[in-house]
Amino acid sequence: MTSRRLAALTALGLTGALALTACASDADPQAAPSDASGGIVTVHNGEPQNPLIPTMTNEVNGALAVQNLFAGLVYYDAEGGVHNEVAESIESPDNQTWTITIADGWTFGDGTPVTAESFAKAWDYGAALDNKQSLSYFFEPITGFSYDENTSLIEAGGLVVEDDSTLVVSLAQPESDFPIRLGYAAFFPLPESFFEDPEAFGEAPVGNGPYVLESWEHDSSISLAPNPDYTGNRAPQNAGLELVAYTDEDSAYNDLLAGELDIIKNVPSSAFATFEDELEGRSVNQPAAVIQVMTVPEWLPEFQGDAGMLRRQAVSHAIDRAAVTETIFSGSRTPATDFTSPVIDGWTEDIPGNDVLDYDADLAADLWAQAETLAPLGDYTLQIASNADSDHQTWVDAVCNNIRTVLEIGCEFFPYPTFDEYLDARDSGTVPGLFRGGWQADYPAMSNFLGPIYGTGAGSNDGQWSNAAFDAKLAEASGATEPDDAVELYMEAEAILFENLPGIPLWYNNATGGWADTVDDVAFGWDSDPILYQVTKSE
Known part of the structure; x- marks a missing residue:
């Protein structure tokens, strides 16, 4: 939710480069080799509204889990810069037909490979009206999308899987910022197990991101463990995450002050005048x-x-x-x-x-x-x-x-x-x-x-x-x-x-967030969320 270099790196400032090369930067100054050691980081959160299916998740409590369980074609750094993740390249000669090449070596938590079809089928499912997905409108630019009938993007030719590593996306019109969108949850891939039982998957999702789901105790917490098979630049530097469902921010803040919580996403208004002094350099207050x-x-x-x-x-x-x-x-x-x-x-x-x-x-x-x-x-x-x-x-x-x-x-x-x-x-x-x-x-x-x-x-x-x-x-x-x-x-x-x-x-x-002295390397991103994979915590 970030002053820093955001305006120079994000959104339309990037579209000129993307229209020419259509390939985001692979270099991420925050990336580091996986350590996955130390303690489990406890984070202020709430109960998700919906099952943890990427195309059903359009609110912040579910999003914090989904963003750490899945990896998209690109991801965003703290300043909003766009970097390739599962994509090796995203290219277009005209900003309308986009060829996406999937990098080798990516797998889901169940061991199955992440392929071009993993993205195509997930997007096709998300766009279908019969599936009633909250984020279906994100697929509106793709040829074949309809608000009136249950059209398949694959059958309409909007999504063409040329081989395991090549997906061709055809848009209804040129859209130069299309690659920027591809780090959002709507565009995450799904394994075959999802299509076998979407309801069960939503309770126990299998992703390809830096963490895997250990448990979801509704109205209590979501526990995530480092994914040992994750190959991207967001490798966990901690032993896991516990997303704790609070029903009020004052309780979360008091737990933070008492050392019973590591990170709070939002400072309550009751502490706005005091939190920067109370947390002694362990807080953010940034656009x-x-x-x-x-x-x-x-x-x-x-x-x-x-x-x-x-x-x-x-x-x-x-x-x-x-x-x-x-x-x-x-x-x-x-x-x-x-x-x-x-x-x-x-x-x-x-x-x-x-x-x-x-x-x-x-x-x-x-x-x-x-x-x-x-x-x-x-x-x-x-x-x-x-x-x-x-x-x-x-x-x-x-x-x-x-x-x-x-x-x-x-x-x-x-x-x-x-x-x-x-x-x-x-x-x-x-x-x-x-x-x-x-x-x-x-x-x-x-x-x-x-x-x-x-x-x-x-x-x-x-x-x-x-x-x-x-x-x-x-x-x-x-x-x-x-x-x-x-x-x-x-x-x-x-x-x-x-x-x-x-x-x-x-x-x-x-x-406006804060953290206890139990953790280090805490940063909040352009979208206000804490960047959890890089947080370190001593045992």
Whole structure:
């Protein structure tokens, strides 16, 4: 969730090189020979929402396990740089037809080889509508993908396995940043055992990554051991990982201070003012590819039509983002000025229409009054929903205080006891008000903050918004061959978002994490997650 050299290395800054060579760097300054010794590293986590199947994992608790159990064609270093992992090369003459060569020597934990077919069948399964995979929309660019019928990418010719080491991918249009996406979970390979029993596999996944699954005690912990057959650059430098499922961040932080936990992913707001002193150099507070928004459900009648648009604008103008980020987060958040992240190359705060994010109490009150004239709500209470097992009520209360004072309406926190219960309600479209939409980038590119969240039918379009002009602008931006052209088109897409406000941007998150004096070599990456394979711990 990273200042460092991120902007120079990631996203569109890489696409020019990838369009020519289509092969990411093999050199990783953090890579080291496997030691796999010392102690087991305990890490703050939560209960995954879904089985541990790569194409079903689109939330942070499951992602931390999946990213360490599997290896993709490429992976991302701490700064967001892209490096080959299972891929020997990724090449294209036109950014539309990509030839991927699989490196020799890769196997799954069951001893079966990782081949071109391992990727093709996994992607084909993930894209098929009948399989109802959360990340199916990531395969939309591949020839044969359909939202209307259960088409096979393999049968449609979008994926062609030429031999065990060669996969040819055909896209519907040129997309110069396609290789950057291939380190994300949606594009991980699967062994044959998955297709024999997907349900059983989700409980006990067999991957090809730096770790193998030892056990998964639901609502308690996930235990991972070093994979002795892993041949990539992310070789474990510890004896294993224990991902501990906490139901609140204060408990995790207190365990860290007591020496009962090695790494905490997120510092609770109660410790924002003190954690850097309390942890004495064992913490991070650095920009990350993470944004918080309030999603506006399109099913709520009070936010539909002309009156609904006025209300969206009124709520946005009523929020004093600068005051909330300083008072509640002690400067560990930055008020948002767009829908992406400042650590992603191509980011700019000069988006037409983003003045709707400015705090303006008088304008907010006037806009709400205009909406009441068009479609009166009368005595109304706005609810803001999120999970109660993480540290969200504090900022929701602060935002509600703004809204109650400025708009003279009711506002309250609508809590779901756990993160997975909140996600289930969100995914089923039963949330009764605005709801928290936290987005941690899947891969380091502007496109990842836009299409997956706001594209029609996209898997993380939780507010169910749809806009043909926005979809068309995304497609145009994806097909741009020059990075500067793509940036301009993504800016135009963001302008459409500001016209419609399917979500109300709040702030960009810093990675705020910490570790005990029991571990060394701890770093947090561009996406805010700790890089666990390199952590060392004495026995």
